[in-house]
Amino acid sequence: MTMLFPRSATFDLVLRPHLERLYRLAFRFTGSRGAAEDLVQELCVRLLPRDAELRALEQPGPWLARSLHNLYVDQARRQARYPVDAVDELPEVEDPTPGPDQLTDLQISAERIGAALMELPAEQRAVIAWHDIEGYTLEELAQSHEVPLGTLKSRLHRARAALRVALKAAP
């Protein structure tokens, strides 16, 4: 006898608890409510052929979040037409931009921080969103994204440097 599994209902059931968190993460990436909603919707539609894989996961949250990140970066790359993480493998260098003490002296508004974040390349914005905003450790990210820890450290370092520069330049 064929087991008649309610596939789409289960797909909905698996996705639904994660939609709010995915939206939140997508908003961190995109900085726009509409773009964030569209990104999540696009993700869910694209995952449809992979519903069996999704349903088999004990904890689909990290898998979904990583898929969202990959989709976001892919889209950003296509839009930007240049590699967003070309600096990933460069060695770390001393950051010439203002240091923490100088920055904390500034009265930085949320709008200004948000605007500075949006100036960063997609991959840099994403790593700040994951690590500095959402609180994932680099080790967690390295494991879930299957990216070497050193690459992530370098990426984060440069993202923060770029954020400092953007904050300083922001009006």
Next chain:
Amino acid sequence: MNHHELEPKLKERLRALPVPPPSADYVPRVLGAVRQARRRAWRPVLGAALAASLAVGVGIGAWLGQRTDPADGALSVTLAQGVVSPVRLVFRAPHDLQGVEIHLQLPAGVELAGRPGRSELRWHADLQAGSNQLELPVIIQGGDGGVLTASVGLGQDRKQFAVLVKAKKEVSNA
């Protein structure tokens, strides 16, 4: 000066950056898009001989003492309250049917485990020739039960079946 760490105040402000709530229709719109995409994927299949395809029989019963109710001839099942009980529906299809819509309507006080508060569920599935079993984790949360309807649809054609879900009466020792 340590540039490797983002200073706590800036990190604190980053974490405090507001995220506006999504649109009110965000969740239904996303899930609706998923369903629509699934239907689009099936469209070529649905073009073929729909009326003939929907010669689907259904068997509801044979488990948990499910039987034909002598009063009105309806299929019925008696379940203990507050306990998840598997109710199995068996759909018999004459041949493979793809993209069949299954719609469940649950009576008041009856739910499926894992779907609290949902009185109606709708999804798509592929039936294979022969018997196709759908196991429903039914739980009677309150009341005496009622009629659970299951319908199977393909295109414009639909067949509906009903099963009476009764709550088992508590036996008093007094």
